[in-house]
Amino acid sequence: MLKELINNFALLTSFLFFGNLLLRKYERYLEKHRYIHRVINGLMLGLFGILLMMAGLWIPGDFVVDLRQLAIIVSVYMGGSVSGLLTTLIIILYRIYITGSWTEVSLIATVNGIMTLAVSLTFIREKILKLSKWMSAVLGSTVVSLLATFYVASHPHYGSIIIFTTIKTLGGLFAYFMMHHIKKTERAIHLLEEAANRDHLTGLYSPRAFDALFEEVIHTSKTTKKPFGLVMLDIDHFKEINDTYGHLNGDTVLSQLGILLNRESTTRAYPSRKGGEEFAILLGDCDIEKAAGFAEKIRKAVENECFLLNDGTIISLTVSIGAGSSPVIASRFLLEKADEALYEAKRSGRNRVELAKP
Numbered sequence: 104m105l106k107e108l109i110n111n112f113a114l115l116t117s118f119l120f121f122g123n124l125l126l127r128k129y130e131r132y133l134e135k136h137r138y139i140h141r142v143i144n145g146l147m148l149g150l151f152g153i154l155l156m157m158a159g160l161w162i163p164g165d166f167v168v169d170l171r172q173l174a175i176i177v178s179v180y181m182g183g184s185v186s187g188l189l190t191t192l193i194i195i196l197y198r199i200y201i202t203g204s205w206t207e208v209s210l211i212a213t214v215n216g217i218m219t220l221a222v223s224l225t226f227i228r229e230k231i232l233k234l235s236k237w238m239s240a241v242l243g244s245t246v247v248s249l250l251a252t253f254y255v256a257s258h259p260h261y262g263s264i265i266i267f268t269t270i271k272t273l274g275g276l277f278a279y280f281m282m283h284h285i286k287k288t289e290r291a292i293h294l295l296e297e298a299a300n301r302d303h304l305t306g307l308y309s310p311r312a313f314d315a316l317f318e319e320v321i322h323t324s325k326t327t328k329k330p331f332g333l334v335m336l337d338i339d340h341f342k343e344i345n346d347t348y349g350h351l352n353g354d355t356v357l358s359q360l361g362i363l364l365n366r367e368s369t370t371r372a373y374p375s376r377k378g379g380e381e382f383a384i385l386l387g388d389c390d391i392e393k394a395a396g397f398a399e400k401i402r403k404a405v406e407n408e409c410f411l412l413n414d415g416t417i418i419s420l421t422v423s424i425g426a427g428s429s430p431v432i433a434s435r436f437l438l439e440k441a442d443e444a445l446y447e448a449k450r451s452g453r454n455r456v457e458l459a460k461p
Contacts, residue, residue, distance in 0.1 A: 107160045108270065111170055112277050114158055118151050119177070119281050127289075144182035145189025148174045152194040156201075162266045166252060170274040172219045172244040176227065176237070177278060179220070183229040191220045208255060215251040219244040232282055241275030302376040304354055305361025313375035313383055320373075320385050321434045332386035332394030332428040333437050335445040336401065339421045339453040341380040352412045356420065359410050367404050372397070383441075391428040391458065398426040398456045406454065423448035427459030 126143075152174030159169035171194055179187035198212040199205065222243035226236045245268055252267070300312035308316060324331045338344075338360070345353040357380065364374040364382060371387035384401075386394055405422045412418060425444030432440050440459035448457040 107158070108273075111155065111158050111160070111274065114154060115170070115173070115274070115278055116281060118154070119278070119285060122147055122151075123285050123289075138185070141182035141185040142189065145178055145186040146193070148178040148181070148186065149190040149193025151177075152190060153197045156194070156197065160270060162270075163260075163263050166255075166263075168248075168252070168267050168270050170271070172215075172248060172271070173241075173274055173278050175216065175219050176223045176240050176244065176275075177282070179223040179227050179240075180229065180232065180237075180282065184224055187220050187223055191216045211251045211255055215247055218247040222247065232279075232286055234279060237279045238272075238275060241272065241279075245271040245275075302361070304357055305364075305376050306358075307361045307364060307382070308373060308375035310375065310377055313373075313377065313385070316373050316375070316385055317438070320387060321429075323387065324429060324434070327388075329388045330390045330428050330430060331434075332389035332391070332397070332426065333441045334384040334386065334394060334398045334401065334424060334426045335377075335438075335441045336382050336384075336398075336422045336424040337445055337449065338380040339423055339449070344418070348412055348416070348418075352414075355413055356410050356418075359408075360405070360420070363404060363408055364401070367401055369397075383438075389428060391426075391431050394426045394428045395456065395458055398424045402454065402456055421454035423453045424456045425459055426456060432459055432461050 126140075152171045155170045155174060159167035162168055174194065175187055175190050178190035195213050195216045198216075199209045202209045202212075223240045226240040226243065228236075248271065249264065249267060253264075300309055300315075301307070302309045320331050323329075338356070341353065341356075344356060357376075360382070361374075361376065364384065368374050368384060369386075371389070373385040373387075375383050375385070377383050384397075386397060389397070402422060402424055405420055408420070409417045410420055423445060425441045425446070425448055427437050427441040427444060429437050437459070440461070444457040444459040448455045451457065
């Protein structure tokens with residue numbers, strides 16, 4: 104029995120680990136399609152429940168104990184009621200398939216699954232992992248399973264009850280610590296990714312992150328058939344600021360401009376620092392008119408802003424901006440054309456917006 108229990112824990116580890124890797128691979132897509140995410144969770148964990156049923160353990164009293172309820176609990180945690188319901192239905196249908204028809208055993212298994220789902224939804228909220236709540240759901244589902252199993256077995260004895268409860272509790276604890284470890288690891292990875300993707304001075308996306316975002320926006324635009332915009336801007340006479348006030352004050356100005364760009368950007372805008380005093384802002388679902396309007400809004404915001412230096416001196420800035428949109432300009436040429444428009448704005452007197460030409 105110990106060997107079978109270890110095999111169950113190995114199955115839990117493998118499924119949770121590799122399932123999490125798969126979900127992370129398509130994380131950006133699934134975040135935008137949450138219903139699909141819940142359905143996929145439900146299907147995957149339904150199959151997981153079937154595997155756990157197949158790996159059941161024989162215990163004294165000649166009946167099998169398995170960890171299928173954990174699949175339902177994990178499903179509720181990962182995807183809420185939709186995911187949990189789908190997982191429960193898959194497990195119930197498989198149990199009916201094993202029986203071969205609708206029997207008393209099938210009915211008890213159905214009630215067991217539904218009650219486990221109800222207990223899980225009572226104690227566990229989606230993406231909130233607390234040991235007390237988790238174990239309440241595990242112990243609640245264990246009681247439900249005990250009642251269902253011994254209703255069918257008819258003559259339970261204390262040894263079987265102790266073994267049954269121990270296996271269910273150990274399985275629940277093991278699953279919790281696996282989920283806790285995965286969540287902790289994910290949080291650390293997200294922090295590292297965020298640090299790598301952000302410019303340390305301005306808090307905007309880094310040049311490397313901009314390149315990745317640019318590819319993603321192009322892909323989204325092709326998929327949705329919606330335009331996207333690009334705004335390139337450069338601080339006018341920034342060298343004079345560095346020469347007059349020093350590079351530390353130059354960094355202070357860049358930092359404050361980063362705050363301004365974040366403040367003025369919409370939810371579909373991705374402001375980045377391209378390098379030095381040059382910045383780029385990607386605009387999702389944006390035609391040329393919207394790009395021009397957004398660029399002008401940024402220009403005015405910078406012009407009207409007061410920038411505070413380290414010694415308390417207040418200075419004003421202006422920026423020159425180039426703006427363009429795809430598909431008016433082919434996406435592969437948009438960065439180059441917007442950059443050309445930026446330098447045209449500089450040649451034409453600065454503190455102005457120029458539109459990229461196809």
